[in-house]
Amino acid sequence: MTSRLTEVLAAATAEGRAVLVGYLPVGYPSVDGSIAAMRAMVDGGCDVIEVGLPYSDPVLDGPTIQAAVEVALTNGTRTDDVFRAVAGVTETGAPVVVMTAWNPVERRGVGRFADDLRAAGGSGVILPDIVPEEAGEWLEAAAATDLDSVFLVAPSSTDERIASTLAACRGFVYAASLMGVTGTRSAISTSASVIVERVRAAGVDLPVCVGLGVSNAEQAAEVARYADGVIVGSAFVRALLDAPDEASGVEAVRQLAQDLAAGVRAGRS
Numbered sequence: 001m002t003s004r005l006t007e008v009l010a011a012a013t014a015e016g017r018a019v020l021v022g023y024l025p026v027g028y029p030s031v032d033g034s035i036a037a038m039r040a041m042v043d044g045g046c047d048v049i050e051v052g053l054p055y056s057d058p059v060l061d062g063p064t065i066q067a068a069v070e071v072a073l074t075n076g077t078r079t080d081d082v083f084r085a086v087a088g089v090t091e092t093g094a095p096v097v098v099m100t101a102w103n104p105v106e107r108r109g110v111g112r113f114a115d116d117l118r119a120a121g122g123s124g125v126i127l128p129d130i131v132p133e134e135a136g137e138w139l140e141a142a143a144a145t146d147l148d149s150v151f152l153v154a155p156s157s158t159d160e161r162i163a164s165t166l167a168a169c170r171g172f173v174y175a176a177s178l179m180g181v182t183g184t185r186s187a188i189s190t191s192a193s194v195i196v197e198r199v200r201a202a203g204v205d206l207p208v209c210v211g212l213g214v215s216n217a218e219q220a221a222e223v224a225r226y227a228d229g230v231i232v233g234s235a236f237v238r239a240l241l242d243a244p245d246e247a248s249g250v251e252a253v254r255q256l257a258q259d260l261a262a263g264v265r266a267g268r269s
Contacts (some may be wrong), residue, residue: 003148005095005123005171008047009207009228018224020045020264021209022257023099023233024240025052025065026085027072033246034072035088040254041236042092045261049089050126050233053082053100064234067241079108083120090121097123097150097171102130105138114141124148124171131161132168139168150174153199155191163202172207172229173199193226217263224267232260 012019022041026034038049052065054072082098089096098117105113105125117125124147127135132151142149148171153162155176166173177192192210199208209229214220216235223230239256243249 001146003095003123003146003171005048005097005148008095009172012047013207013228017268018227018264019047019209019229020220020257020261021048021050021211021229021231022046022236022253022260023050023052023211023231024236024253025054025069025072026082027054027075027077028068028237028240029071029246029249030075031077031081031084033240033249035085036246036250037236037240037253038085038089039092040250041257042089042094044254044257045264046257047094048229049094049096050099050231051082051085051089051096051122052233053079053098053104055101055104057101057103062234064237064241068237079104079113083116083122086117086120086122095123096121097126097148099126099128102127102135102138110137111141111144114138114145114147118145118147122147124150126150126152126174128152128174132164135168142170148172152176153195155195157195157198159198159202162199163204166199166202166204166206169206172209174231175199175208175210175227177210177212177223192223196227214260217259217266220260220263221267224264230260230264230267235260 054069086096151165152174175195196208207228210223210227211231214232220230239252240249243252
């Protein structure tokens with residue numbers, strides 16, 4: 001069965017454009033506030049939403065996302081809240097993937113996590129801290145529940161690692177544009193286009209979405225010229241962090257999504 005995520009990516013490709021993927025962690029500024037913000041991102045033009053599962057030991061999160069996650073955890077955000085967010089955002093029609101470290105999946109029970117995600121309407125997961133060879137239990141559960149599995153490649157990845165990652169991915173492959181943690185950058189690393197070229201040279205027909213560093217429409221347009229998707233996280237989180245209240249934050253992320261969507265759509269015009 002073709003997933004909603006695959007359908008949206010294919011439709012964008014048919015239109016000759018990249019997709020805009022927006023990330024927010026659940027629970028900041030509150031669970032309901034984060035769900036409202038994610039829905040506003042879709043309203044503003046995000047094609048796909050990454051729902052972040054707050055975790056106390058982040059691997060890729062930079063200071064901006066860490067600040068929001070700390071508040072979410074202090075407020076008592078739990079995995080059940082993540083599935084509630086998935087259900088709330090899925091109602092918009094946008095495909096939703098959960099970005100999570102491996103430990104929360106294992107702690108909940110791999111099969112149970114997959115079942116709960118499917119029941120909430122989710123399309124799949126992004127697993128940034130585990131390689132496919134160590135994710136066999138998840139891949140089995142994902143296949144049984146028809147969920148997509150997204151793994152990361154980076155500029156440091158060998159050709160062999162890229163090939164093995166692509167073989168395990170479904171939906172898209174997440175290409176980290178640089179080595180390091182998340183956060184906005186003043187310019188996109190030249191390694192971003194190189195890693196996309198290397199992925200495509202592997203000969204697997206899978207969309208390549210680029211993340212880490214995109215924060216404005218100009219950068220989004222730049223990445224959209226060569227990638228199938230542009231992933232933005234820290235800029236959305238920063239818009240919430242800088243807002244004086246939840247309502248202002250929701251409007252801020254909507255406006256940012258509109259700007260970024262315009263940039264993505266201008267990338268190949």
